[in-house]
Amino acid sequence: MKWEETDERTVMHMMGYADNIWTISKFREAVVEYNLDIPTLQYLIDTYIQLWGSHEEVETIRDYLNFMQSREKLGVD
Numbered sequence: 001m002k003w004e005e006t007d008e009r010t011v012m013h014m015m016g017y018a019d020n021i022w023t024i025s026k027f028r029e030a031v032v033e034y035n036l037d038i039p040t041l042q043y044l045i046d047t048y049i050q051l052w053g054s055h056e057e058v059e060t061i062r063d064y065l066n067f068m069q070s071r072e073k074l075g076v077d
Contacts, residue, residue, distance in 0.1 A: 022048065022058055022061065023057060024057065024060050024061055027041060027061045028064065031064075031068050038068055038069045038072060041065055042062070042065050042066075042069070045058060045065060046062075049062075
């Protein structure tokens with residue numbers, strides 16, 4: 001499957017739609033503990049916002065991912 005073929009149901013299934021994953025703690029764990037790819041997580045956030053709209057927690061997650069991406073680009077641990 002290509003990312004271009006992803007729809008909201010695929011994203012929700014991948015992220016565990018039975019549990020609210022749209023919390024900063026879940027995304028912080030994904031980045032810090034599991035070293036998941038930040039651009040991929042940013043894609044998920046952008047897709048969520050496009051499909052479902054934004055709210056405070058999603059904006060916090062997006063800001064966090066942007067911050068971590070800039071740290072990664074600078075080579076800061």
